[in-house]
Amino acid sequence: MRKDVTQPSPAELRGVFGANLRQLGDKASSISALCRDLGINRTQFNRYLAGESFPRPDVLHRICRFFNVDARILLEPVDQIEDNRQGLLHHPYIADFIGGGLERHIPEDEFPSGFYRFTRAAFTDADRYIVGLVKISRRDNLTVLRGYEPKEALAMLDLPTDPTTREFRGVAMPQAEGFALLVSRRDSLTTSFNYLSRISAIGKFYWVGYTLRTTPENPTGRRAARLIYEYLGRDTHQILATARMAGYVHEDALSPFHRRQLRVGEPFA
Helix, strand or coil: CCCCCCCCCHHHHHHHHHHHHHHHHHHCCCHHHHHHHHCCCHHHHHHHHCCCCCCCHHHHHHHHHHHCCCHHHHCCCHHHHHHCCCCHHHCCCCCCCCHHHHCCCCCCCCCCCEEEEEEEECCCCCCCEEEEEEEEEEECCEEEEEEECCHHHHHCCCCCCCHHHHEEEEEEEEECCEEEEEEEECCCCCCEEEEEEEEEECCEEEEEEEEEECCCCCCCCCCEEEEEEEEEECCHHHHHHHHHHCEEECHHHCCHHHHHHHCCCCCCC
């Protein structure tokens, strides 16, 4: 015999949604201002708060986007939903400080999805540079990054050189005049911090800045280096050409524009 499971009634669900909406709207300067921001009629909004009505799907989507929640606000108390959010940066102590930057949407026209060629000075070799390929994409309102370390870089550390070990991923956060990228390999205890800002160049899209790695000071290596990203989009020819040359290269293999932006020969300040 199938066990009887009590299901919440429509009235109970409307009550949950109304309570959630009241809690989410507590920080608004006024209900009227909140209704204007949401584009919802004040009378209809009051019916939501009172548990008398559910929003249409398009209105629910608008509410969820505005408060950065999901459709579970129809079913579960918002405190439980927020407690279930995983990860260090969503801890209540820092969520509005560091974690808040991750929730800000980065428009496509400011940092478009697609493939990028990047170049920087090598951290472990004073005479060479790293050329690599990364892919920027959007996932769950985040701007994320994926790429692979050169095999030689891991071999020098006596680490496996299989694709799983070489893979790195990261996430972008908007900054006042550019973007910050936090990047790490899987289960790694080191992270790199990248800062990029867009520059003007005829017919091309470039972002320049610097990268820092979280390692102790070493007189024979670098912890900081200039960095350039060149947008390749989905140009198959350029993507494959970059993939073929990816890895350690000498200065003469760098493109003239990349060389100028990296200011080869000038110490990083």
